[in-house]
Amino acid sequence: MHNDLVAALDIGGTKIAGALVDGSGRILVRAQRPTPAREDGETVMRAVQAVLGELAASPLWLHTTAVGIGSAGPVDASAGTVSPVNIPGWRGFPLVDQVRAAVGGLPVELVGDGVAITAAEHWQGAARGYDDALCMVVSTGVGGGLVLGGKLHPGPTGNAGHIGHISVDLDGDLCPCGGRGCVERIASGPNIARRAVETGWRPGPDGDTSAAAVAAAATAGDPVAVASFERAAQALAAGIAATATLVEIHIAVIGGGVAGAGDVLFTPLRRALRDYATLSFVQDLVVAPARTGTDAGLLGAAAAASPALRGETAASLNG
Numbered sequence: 001m002h003n004d005l006v007a008a009l010d011i012g013g014t015k016i017a018g019a020l021v022d023g024s025g026r027i028l029v030r031a032q033r034p035t036p037a038r039e040d041g042e043t044v045m046r047a048v049q050a051v052l053g054e055l056a057a058s059p060l061w062l063h064t065t066a067v068g069i070g071s072a073g074p075v076d077a078s079a080g081t082v083s084p085v086n087i088p089g090w091r092g093f094p095l096v097d098q099v100r101a102a103v104g105g106l107p108v109e110l111v112g113d114g115v116a117i118t119a120a121e122h123w124q125g126a127a128r129g130y131d132d133a134l135c136m137v138v139s140t141g142v143g144g145g146l147v148l149g150g151k152l153h154p155g156p157t158g159n160a161g162h163i164g165h166i167s168v169d170l171d172g173d174l175c176p177c178g179g180r181g182c183v184e185r186i187a188s189g190p191n192i193a194r195r196a197v198e199t200g201w202r203p204g205p206d207g208d209t210s211a212a213a214v215a216a217a218a219t220a221g222d223p224v225a226v227a228s229f230e231r232a233a234q235a236l237a238a239g240i241a242a243t244a245t246l247v248e249i250h251i252a253v254i255g256g257g258v259a260g261a262g263d264v265l266f267t268p269l270r271r272a273l274r275d276y277a278t279l280s281f282v283q284d285l286v287v288a289p290a291r292t293g294t295d296a297g298l299l300g301a302a303a304a305a306s307p308a309l310r311g312e313t314a315a316s317l318n319g
Ligand SMILES: [Zn+2]
Pocket: 164, 165, 166, 175, 176, 177, 178, 179, 180, 182, 184, 185
């Protein structure tokens, strides 16, 4: 390995995080700003520039060889643009050009946040050592990404593996994406909570109707809360089984706030996978919780920018 560093940006609807990351996945310098998500696009970009400026003020900046960006989606990596649902001021925003201009022409790589988290889990987390993996984030939404043949597979626009919007319920509810019966429409935190309330679950005295509150109730044995998590687990299992059957993944890694529910999600998920992943080549699929935690977005953005950093050769990237 070498002493090269990558500058990573993790851009979401609430915060813009930045870091200088080394070849061991250590975060050496950090910077962060709140995302001015309700402001115009230029104001949001100034917050990105402030984060980059803080990183560039470090003496370690001299060793920075590339910039990796993981952004809330949709993104278009082929055009270098982003249109995050949670940042209305950015629609087709030329983020790659603007970041490149801000960093004096260093190479800039853009991926969606689901792909970034996949890169992080493959590099440093639960998918390490697996050549074929699906990594998912289950929280306010459901996102994901793929590692195929030992390499990150972002797809032409940086969105491949977006499992949250494949349909698992043909006659299911309409999804904000325009589809119907999407995994996200059933398994995201807000939808788990909504389903629990609609089917008769009532919160405790604090009135908390979040997915975390439903998870606590399920852990305590509340049958309606348990059923809502079982339904989410079923949707996730159907999506994972479909993915495994299509591209032969050997592990599905699940992170995000909803995964923090633990056994009330993972036990019915593994049970449901036995119902859906039935063919011989998918029966041994492993399901594991994510390990890279709150820095996953930054580590993944760094890994996506630098195949060398995550141990891939340039030849394998082009192969
Ligand atoms: Zn959808």
